[in-house]
Amino acid sequence: MLDTESVKDFMLALVKSPELQPYGGRSFCNIGARRDAQFFGCHDFDNQSLLADDMVQILKSNSKWTPTYFGEIASKWARIGGLAFAAMSSKDLGEAHGHIAGVFPAQPFLSPSVKLLVPMLANVGAKNDIMPASECFPVDKWPLIYYLWNFTP
Numbered sequence: 001m002l003d004t005e006s007v008k009d010f011m012l013a014l015v016k017s018p019e020l021q022p023y024g025g026r027s028f029c030n031i032g033a034r035r036d037a038q039f040f041g042c043h044d045f046d047n048q049s050l051l052a053d054d055m056v057q058i059l060k061s062n063s064k065w066t067p068t069y070f071g072e073i074a075s076k077w078a079r080i081g082g083l084a085f086a087a088m089s090s091k092d093l094g095e096a097h098g099h100i101a102g103v104f105p106a107q108p109f110l111s112p113s114v115k116l117l118v119p120m121l122a123n124v125g126a127k128n129d130i131m132p133a134s135e136c137f138p139v140d141k142w143p144l145i146y147y148l149w150n151f152t153p
Contacts, residue, residue: 001080002039002081003081007039008106010039011036011104011105011122012122014035014102015032015123020032021128028125029099030100033101034048034050036083036102037149040083042064044058044062051098052098053097055098056098057089059085065148065149068148070146071086071116071118071146074086074146075103075106077151081105083149084119084148084149085100085102086103086121086133086145086147087099093141101136103119109134113134114134114142121133121136123135
């Protein structure tokens with residue numbers, strides 16, 4: 001587990017990184033996720049050719065990652081210094097590429113669009129910012145799955 005203040009500082013810098021800003025229809029969630037994981041000492045995404053869909057497959061198939069549909073659990077895990085991601089494959093999104101974003105260590109947000117508490121995410125994508133999960137993933141494609149690394153309840 002990491003100190004949450006250092007995680008917040010890291011994630012705030014990540015979403016502001018000039019080289020990760022979207023341009024020309026391109027976005028860089030895979031690079032953001034790789035950097036996020038490495039900050040926590042997780043090397044599951046070290047292969048630089050991995051795209052978001054590849055990362056979703058790793059999250060689904062590796063026993064170090066615990067899936068949950070409960071954003072409150074993901075948010076709590078992040079607030080105690082754990083690594084968590086929200087992720088959807090291109091198939092689930094109905095788009096050319098999947099999306100992945102790190103859970104930011106903050107109180108969850110009561111989303112009016114999904115009528116649930118959702119975690120805040122350090123989103124690197126079409127828009128880079130600290131945002132509620134319901135603004136990072138299309139709510140008509142939910143349920144959203146969160147993945148917690150080395151989770152211990």
